[in-house]
Amino acid sequence: MQRPGDALGDVIPFVDLKAQYRSIGGEVREAFAEVFEEAAFVASPFVARFEEDFAAYCGTRHAVAVSSGTCALWVALLGLGIGPGDEVITVPNTFVGTIEAIRLTGAKPVFVDVDAATYNLDHRLLGSAVTARTRAILPVHLFGQTCDLGPILDLARRLGLAVVEDASQAHGAEYEGRRAGSLGAAGCFSFYPAKNLGAYGEAGAVVTDDDELAGRIRLLRDHGAPEKYHHVTFGWNARMDGLQGAALRVKLRHLEAWNEARRRHARQYGELLGEAADVVLPMEAPYGRHVYHIYAIRIPRRDEVKRHLESVGIFCGLHYPIPLHLQAMCVDLGYREGDFPVAEECARTFLSLPIYPELTREQVARVVRELKCSPGMARTG
C-alpha cells in the first residue's frame, strides 16, 4: 500500500532507464523510423551527424564513433602507436574495460593510487610510476568528476607522454571550463545505456583535436580500409551502428538538462546526509563541474547498509568492490594487497546510491531516511 505523500513501499532502482524512455520515447521512435526507412544501419549518415554534434558538444575538432567505450580506449591507444613493450599508467579503481584496452594493445598497465578526496588519479604519485617504457597516462574521470588534469598534462608534456582521458563516466563534466575528453591527446567515451549519455545498445566514441589521430582511428574502426577493399593497415570492425547514432543524437539534446538534474539530486543528498556521523560524501573539486554519473558515499559497514536498503526496495551499486590490481586477470602484474591503500579502502567502503535524472525529491528523501535508520549506521544526537 502506498501512503499519500510518501513513497514507502515503492521500489527505487539504482538506475531507471524505463523512466527516461517514457520521457523521450516519441523522439527516439521517430529517429529510429528514419534509420529504418533509409536502411542506413552501417556507415550511416546518422552516425556522421552524431559525430559532428558530439565533437561540438565536447569542443573538439573530431569525434569518431565506435562500437563501445572499451573499444574507444583500445583504438585510441592503437592510434597513438602504443603496443607491446610499452607501459600505460592508470588507476586500479576503474571499470575493467580501462585495462582490457591497454592489455589488448600488448602494453602493460601500471597502476598508481587515487586521491582520497576526489577518488581520481593522484598526480603526486606519477613521478614514481614513470619508467623508460612509459608511453601514456590514462586518467579515469571517475563517477562524473574529472581528474586534476593540469598537473597530469604538464608532466606528460615534460616527459613526452600521451594523455588519453577515460571520460566514460563524465559526459559534460568540466575541468577549468573545458569539457571532459577535450584536454588530452584523445578522450574516450562509453555510451553504455546507463551512462549519462547512453545508447539503446552498445556504443562509444573517441574525441580529439588531432587530425592525423582521428584519421588513424577512422581506419582502425573500419578494417584499415580508407576505401572499400583497400586495406592499408590492420584494423577491426569497431563501427557504431546507425540506430545508435540516431538515438544518441536525440539524447545529446537532453544531456545538459539531465546532468543538471543529477547535480540537483546530489545537492539534495548532500543536504540531507550532511550531519550523518560516519558518512563521507562526494565532493566537487574547485577546478570543475561534477556530473554525478555515480553518487558514491563511503560508510564503514557498507554491506550491512546495502542489505537493509535492498530489504526495503532501494537498490544501490558498488563501484567497484574489487580493485583491478587484486583481480585474477592481473596476477601477472605482480601487485599485492596493500599496494594502493586509498583505492582498497574505497573498494571496501563505497556505496553508490540511486541516481538518475528522473529521480524525485521524495525518492531521494526516502533513500536518506532509510539509510539513516539502517542497522550498521552510527547514531548522531
Ligand SMILES: *Cc1c(COP(=O)(O)O)cnc(C)c1O
Ligand atoms: C563504462 C566504462 C567503460 C567501458 O565502456 P563499455 O561501453 O561498456 O565498453 C570504460 N571505462 C569506464 C571508466 C567506464 O565506466
